[in-house]
Amino acid sequence: MSFLKNDFKDNILTYQEIKQLSFLSKDEISYIETNFNLERIAATKFYLKLAESGEKSHLRKQFVPSREELKILEYEKTDPLCEKIFSKSDRIIHRYHDRLLFIATNSCALYCRHCFRRYLDKTIIKDADKTDIKILTDYLKANKCIREVLVSGGDPLVLDNDFIEYLCKSIRDVSKDIVVRIGTRVPVVLPSRINNNLVNILSKYRPLYIFTQFNHSDEITEINSESVNLITKSGIPVFNQTVLLRGINNSEKQLKELFYKLVSISVKPHYFFQGDLAAGTSHFRTNLMQGLEIMEKLKTEMSALSLPLLAVDLPEAGGKIILDRNSIIKRENGFFHLKNSDGKIFKYPDEN
Ligand SMILES: *Cc1c(COP(=O)(O)O)cnc(C)c1O
């Protein structure tokens, strides 16, 4: 209903449109159509083009389903972070004391194959509306401990400007101090969406931060840099969260290039996530030690500004932790025993 209209929507390709562009092989079409939810396959013209130019299988893999997704391991879950336990409404997840997550939509401009929010499409079908925002603002008024609202999804920036403005204004009307943090891949996959109209709206409701997800240095082109530039020029800081993805960015060289490139466009690398235990994503995950070892190496060479925090979401509702050697209590029988922020121990698989 409030999904992006007109020109932007034309830039988002459905599965059928991707297929018509002869982007997929016969073999891909056959296993995709027998096994996958075609509604959760989409890409943008911009990203498709980027993935087509040169040897860019690392970009292609981020939105073209792989046969490997059909392999689901016993410890992989549809809700790996156990967000349901902390749900205060369909859309509010209050997991940590001073901040909550608001799910504004379940749509994205491009569906990342590594995404852990896959279970969303069954539980939440519609985009948020004014009633949902009323529930959110009532919750904020009743829970003064909340200092930060993470607006996520899905990708909130696929919603139209009027709705985005209504959402930001409603939060701002509750308190002038509440931080609005928007998680979005739009600057990466649909940079034309970041225009003056949108930026003018967002910059009215600071403190507001944009958290984007660049996963590979090839995703940072002149066009993306320009879209980020529009945001930062308006006084909105941009942070990045990279997901560690096997076969895409799991090398010291690539990550170094990515983090340097991010700071060069005024984006602070903030998080670097170990892959979640989401169903059918094991081919993207690396062993927990790989991220740790890469970060240890990069720490000897790079400034703190250029380095993100290595984080992992623990299974069984253990929450997010910053991973370092001290988080690992022991390693035995195929599992790491990791300590969360409450000092409790959670098991995380010790994968190939
Ligand atoms: C990650 C996350 C947050 C934000 O926590 P930070 O430590 O600030 O990154 C808030 N709520 C939920 C449910 C989260 O998963």
Ligand code: SF4
């Ligand atoms: S844009 Fe975000 S929510 Fe959407 S598929 Fe990618 S990681 Fe998941």
